[in-house]
Amino acid sequence: MEKIILIGDSGHAKVIEDCIRSQGDNVIAKLDDRYKEKFYEGVIIKGPITLLEDLLTDEVKIVIAIGSNTIRKSIVERLDISKEKYAVIIHSQAIVCSSVKVGHGSVIMPGVVVNAGAIIGSHAIFNSNSVVEHDCVVEDFTHISPGAILTGNVKVGQGSHVGAGSTIIPGVEVGSWTIVGAGSTVISNIESNVTAVGVPAKVIKREGL
Numbered sequence: 001m002e003k004i005i006l007i008g009d010s011g012h013a014k015v016i017e018d019c020i021r022s023q024g025d026n027v028i029a030k031l032d033d034r035y036k037e038k039f040y041e042g043v044i045i046k047g048p049i050t051l052l053e054d055l056l057t058d059e060v061k062i063v064i065a066i067g068s069n070t071i072r073k074s075i076v077e078r079l080d081i082s083k084e085k086y087a088v089i090i091h092s093q094a095i096v097c098s099s100v101k102v103g104h105g106s107v108i109m110p111g112v113v114v115n116a117g118a119i120i121g122s123h124a125i126f127n128s129n130s131v132v133e134h135d136c137v138v139e140d141f142t143h144i145s146p147g148a149i150l151t152g153n154v155k156v157g158q159g160s161h162v163g164a165g166s167t168i169i170p171g172v173e174v175g176s177w178t179i180v181g182a183g184s185t186v187i188s189n190i191e192s193n194v195t196a197v198g199v200p201a202k203v204i205k206r207e208g209l
């Protein structure tokens with residue numbers, strides 16, 4: 001049984017805690033800078049992120065349980081901890097093909113399917129019931145929202161957010177730090193640092209995440 005510290009204590013952290021329990025592991029602390037001092041909620045330690053210095057023993061691992069891709073990245077940079085200290089979380093009711101590589105710190109939620117040959121980066125979120133088909137590449141700090149479908153050979157670049165219920169057709173590439181709006185259908189490549197929405201998806205903003 002692994003002991004895990006979550007950085008972040010929001011709704012997203014609650015879902016990750018449930019994924020961790022489903023793996024038979026335990027959350028021992030939830031650290032968040034909105035807390036000014038250490039306290040206990042049941043057996044779970046809560047407090048500011050600086051508590052990590054005392055809590056990070058050899059047998060403990062961490063997950064950044066924060067939905068914002070940019071904030072997740074900035075916390076990983078701020079903590080500057082070796083990548084092996086980040087746990088990989090896969091809900092017991094997710095289906096992840098045995099050939100799939102999942103990067104450290106990534107979280108795969110209930111109902112997700114990740115198919116053969118997919119490559120999953122670090123600190124990525126695969127939200128409930130999303131589908132990542134064969135040979136997709138999903139880079140670090142991405143968020144594939146609930147019900148989104150990446151069909152075969154899709155690439156999603158670092159930091160991009162694919163909105164709930166959207167679909168990306170085979171072979172299409174989404175750049176880095178781009179947002180695909182909820183319910184969109186992406187039928188051609190989308191550049192980096194933009195927001196694209198609609199069916200078919202069109203760029204509506206150029207600053208991205």
Ligand SMILES: CC(=O)SCCNC(=O)CCNC(=O)[C@H](O)C(C)(C)COP(=O)(O)OP(=O)(O)OC[C@H]1O[C@@H](n2cnc3c(N)ncnc32)[C@H](O)[C@@H]1OP(=O)(O)O
Pocket residue numbers: 127145146162163164179180181182183184195196197198204
């Ligand atoms: C467990 C969880 O909850 S995980 C969270 C998952 N979250 C999501 O899936 C949210 C995805 N976010 C969205 O879809 C958002 O609407 C965004 C990011 C695409 C756009 O948000 P904003 O930048 O605030 O854009 P804004 O709301 O100002 O809309 C700009 C225009 O785009 C349109 N638009 C916004 N989102 C969409 C969309 N998903 N599909 C179609 N059109 C859209 C708006 O109607 C508006 O059009 P108008 O200029 O003609 O009035």
